[in-house]
Amino acid sequence: MSLSDTLWERAQQFLPGGVNSPVRAWRSVNGRPVFIERATGSKIYDVDGNEYIDYVCSWGPMIVGHAHPEVVEAVQKTAMKGTSFGAPTPLEVELAELVVTAFPSVEKVRMVNSGTEATMSAVRLARAYTKRDKIIKFDGCYHGHADSFLVKAGSGLATFGIPASPGVPSDLTKHTISLPYNDLQAVEKTFAEMGSEIACVIVEPVAGNMGVVLPERGFLEGLREITSKFGSLLIFDEVITGFRVSFGGAQAFYGICPDLTCLGKVIGGGLPVGAYGGKKEIMNLVSPEGGVYQAGTLSGNPLAMAAGVATVKILKRPGVYEELEQKALTLTEGIKQAAQDAGIKIQINRIASMFSVFFEPEEFVKDYASVLKTNAKMFINYFYGMFKRGIYLAPSPFEAGFVSLAHTEQDIQKTIKAAKEVFKEIKGD
Numbered sequence: 290m291s292l293s294d295t296l297w298e299r300a301q302q303f304l305p306g307g308v309n310s311p312v313r314a315w316r317s318v319n320g321r322p323v324f325i326e327r328a329t330g331s332k333i334y335d336v337d338g339n340e341y342i343d344y345v346c347s348w349g350p351m352i353v354g355h356a357h358p359e360v361v362e363a364v365q366k367t368a369m370k371g372t373s374f375g376a377p378t379p380l381e382v383e384l385a386e387l388v389v390t391a392f393p394s395v396e397k398v399r400m401v402n403s404g405t406e407a408t409m410s411a412v413r414l415a416r417a418y419t420k421r422d423k424i425i426k427f428d429g430c431y432h433g434h435a436d437s438f439l440v441k442a443g444s445g446l447a448t449f450g451i452p453a454s455p456g457v458p459s460d461l462t463k464h465t466i467s468l469p470y471n472d473l474q475a476v477e478k479t480f481a482e483m484g485s486e487i488a489c490v491i492v493e494p495v496a497g498n499m500g501v502v503l504p505e506r507g508f509l510e511g512l513r514e515i516t517s518k519f520g521s522l523l524i525f526d527e528v529i530t531g532f533r534v535s536f537g538g539a540q541a542f543y544g545i546c547p548d549l550t551c552l553g554k555v556i557g558g559g560l561p562v563g564a565y566g567g568k569k570e571i572m573n574l575v576s577p578e579g580g581v582y583q584a585g586t587l588s589g590n591p592l593a594m595a596a597g598v599a600t601v602k603i604l605k606r607p608g609v610y611e612e613l614e615q616k617a618l619t620l621t622e623g624i625k626q627a628a629q630d631a632g633i634k635i636q637i638n639r640i641a642s643m644f645s646v647f648f649e650p651e652e653f654v655k656d657y658a659s660v661l662k663t664n665a666k667m668f669i670n671y672f673y674g675m676f677k678r679g680i681y682l683a684p685s686p687f688e689a690g691f692v693s694l695a696h697t698e699q700d701i702q703k704t705i706k707a708a709k710e711v712f713k714e715i716k717g718d
């Protein structure tokens with residue numbers, strides 16, 4: 290038995306499903322996970338000593354690579370001075386200033402401990418600001434696990450959401466409307482019907498939690514226009530895309546100014562962080578400036594702030610996003626060519642350094658419905674084929690892959706070579 294096997298047995302005894310977050314259990318690929326011992330640069334190593342080129346990057350945060358010397362040093366130096374005081378520290382001001390400078394739509398920002406906290410708090414704030422209860426989200430977008438977001442679309446347009454998890458009251462989810470991504474018409478119809486009751490539209494400006502799905506031309510612009518017209522707030526959930534799609538996130542990339550922005554992942558440099566921010570006028574409603582209550586014992590804690598500041602400072606250097614773009618482009622073009630040579634139909638959705646490979650799509654992959662019509666079984670075979678060859682991909686067909694600054698040309702060529710072999714192997718299945 291491998292060490293991972295042994296640990297998996299123990300983990301299942303003491304943790305629900307053996308994990309602390311569901312996707313880690315590899316259920317979408319019908320397997321059991323490997324346990325990770327350490328990581329450096331683009332590589333992760335499991336407890337049995339196997340090495341993998343990592344395209345999960347902790348689900349996004351590790352954009353400068355694992356254990357980057359500057360990030361590690363910042364965390365070490367900070368830890369020596371004490372890890373939490375429950376009082377203001379210089380580092381939280383520094384990270385806040387970096388965020389505000391990078392995101393022109395963000396004038397003030399509140400640090401929290403996870404993306405879930407950020408989106409949950411942003412919606413509370415939007416409801417307080419507009420004095421309305423209803424929110425619009427999109428099918429296949431993930432905004433963390435707060436009750437209001439765990440909603441399945443009702444049947445037909447403008448019907449009320451139904452709980453997607455036991456334990457979520459339908460009294461609450463009736464305020465959440467879930468519509469198809471990229472379907473501006475559905476949004477317009479809903480606003481026409483009940484626009485004066487809608488507090489906000491929350492959207493991943495590039496969807497990264499149903500695999501990568503790009504906004505079609507006019508979708509984000511349309512959301513901006515219609516929310517302004519009806520006095521609703523537009524919330525960009527940039528927990529993945531912030532500092533990933535560009536230094537100023539998806540909003541800088543597409544040139545759209547949301548009212549509120551949620552951040553997480555990259556701004557914590559691998560430590561637990563979230564943040565939400567926006568126009569002063571709105572953010573000043575947050576306690577203690579205003580009446581909207583939101584607090585956190587460890588919010589803005591020095592270790593997370595130090596890792597975040599170090600990471601963002603690296604990203605601020607000239608040429609960083611060009612380098613990420615070039616690496617991700619080489620990788621996805623190589624995979625595309627390999628699939629074409631093997632006669633396998635795939636669609637790769639990519640923006641900057643985030644990408645997804647969809648197998649045998651029945652139609653152009655642009656929303657959750659089209660994602661569901663891709664071949665998940667083929668993905669599983671691809672996943673294990675790559676894994677055997679030392680390439681660590683997200684263990685689910687509906688997750689994004691991430692390229693970091695630490696990925697080398699050699700890593701990328703090795704990955705493409707593996708894809709070539711795997712595509713030939715699975716062609717016959």
Ligand SMILES: *Cc1c(COP(=O)(O)O)cnc(C)c1O
Nearest residue numbers: 403404405431432433526528529
């Ligand atoms: C990961 C993610 C979240 C939740 O963040 P956690 O830190 O896991 O709570 C929210 N929104 C988006 C878009 C995410 O990708």
